[in-house]
Amino acid sequence: MNYVGLDIGGTTIKAGLVSESGLVLSTAHAATVADNLEGLVETLAGLVAHFNPVAQFEAVGMGIPGILSARTHRVETSPHIPCIHHVNLEEILSKRLKIKVLSDNDANAGAYAEWTCGAGKTLGHMAYLTIGTGLGGGLILSGSLYRGASGFAGEMGHITVEPNGRRCACGSTGCLETRVSGPGLVETARELSPGYAALTAESIYKAACAGDKVALRAFEVTGQFLGIACANLINLLNIEMIVIGGGVIASGDLLLDSARAEVQQRAFEPAARICPIVQSQLWPNAGLIGAAMLARDHQ
């Protein structure tokens, strides 16, 4: 039996028809409607309907960029999609489609994908970080997706890595996300060289590939902060793998080599030795595959 996975991003919704074993059979996408709940539900229903004539599917899974209550399944907060604030999107879409719909945090879905079908298959303990406009995270602990007491666990973007660091949208200062994210990388490049011309993470990546020193150093500094977060995860949770996805990870070892060097400085050696830091195997489909696999496993 197949499943539909929806990965709802701040600007785009990715949809996929996913097989029982996690293979993506077909995909579709649409622009996210962020400020109008009815419009968003119509868009989601349209994406699901896209797969309807092609194949039967059992259920729909959704990855949502926000914090969901494990008890009520409501979205507690979603900075990029205000129209779903305090909404049970799962219930609304399920009524609309007359099919079982399951929702979870988008980074939890990514973690679940890498654990069931990707880099972390068969592991007992792993972390997944997704680095894009923000930084999201999901944890697999003791062989299951770890949600914590209320479903809020895995907010790695808001771990403090610099007490007096940059102001974060969450209200705190020095959150990992202010350093390790597309905008964080751009800000670092500008701090290194005021008036620096490369204005996006992608253009900094291209400059780095061409040997630009500011761009290379911006990746190195960003990787150091990523490494601090990875070392904290290793010392605290003694996990077996850290999988890193998200748009910024296209830069690959440019970021990860610096992170790995920092981990060697900071993590307890026997724990760091068993915890490789690797790129996502399923990116950019990790979110939709994970959403589909959550729908498969939690009916």
Place this chain on the structure above:
Amino acid sequence: MNYVGLDIGGTTIKAGLVSESGLVLSTAHAATVADNLEGLVETLAGLVAHFNPVAQFEAVGMGIPGILSARTHRVETSPHIPCIHHVNLEEILSKRLKIKVLSDNDANAGAYAEWTCGAGKTLGHMAYLTIGTGLGGGLILSGSLYRGASGFAGEMGHITVEPNGRRCACGSTGCLETRVSGPGLVETARELSPGYAALTAESIYKAACAGDKVALRAFEVTGQFLGIACANLINLLNIEMIVIGGGVIASGDLLLDSARAEVQQRAFEPAARICPIVQSQLWPNAGLIGAAMLARDHQ
């Protein structure tokens, strides 16, 4: 049936005869022999024998200040007790006493005590921190003691809270332990006021109680770093309680009020709301009670 719990510290070993339900029936203590394994084993055996004529007991549990392998039960490292480095103390003592002996990290034992008989009873998810000469930690996640892949989890003392902070004995910089510990508190007071007369955590506590401004500020700064660590635990793990024990916690709300204020600044509000930060209920017996309860539950 009763159990003997041993809490092996850097300078003192505390021993207790503990009832099935975690009540301490009798205690004893002895100086730690740190550099001579035979002498240490004799001391431990002598402490256990102390309870022999009084009551029958089923098994012995030990809390060890160091990192233990969950697979081999060997001590991987124990900075304060070098003679147990790479030793399976559990096996040696079991052969010597001809009784079942179980060992775990001392902070894991403390966490287990607070969870089974103390402040965190019935919770699904909690963290325990013990602040003394160093800073140890233990995690209860999803209703059981979380050890991670190799048994090394919970090394909260070596979470980075200041990337360019104080040098730590572990080789890294800016570890929580360099700030939140007896020696860390003393160093903070000296930084605030070079030549400051109070030379121990206890004397700084007395000075703070008498209204000394440097001492009060040293506790405030130390509490802020403790609060950063607590906020990270809340954002990452969405736990339901943080229990704080250890010698330095005699200072109570002097430290905790500052930590709680920092958590309010840094943690996701719906997650912080459900996670009180409280003093250990079982201190100074948390370690030995937890060791006995681990022996009770893991035979």
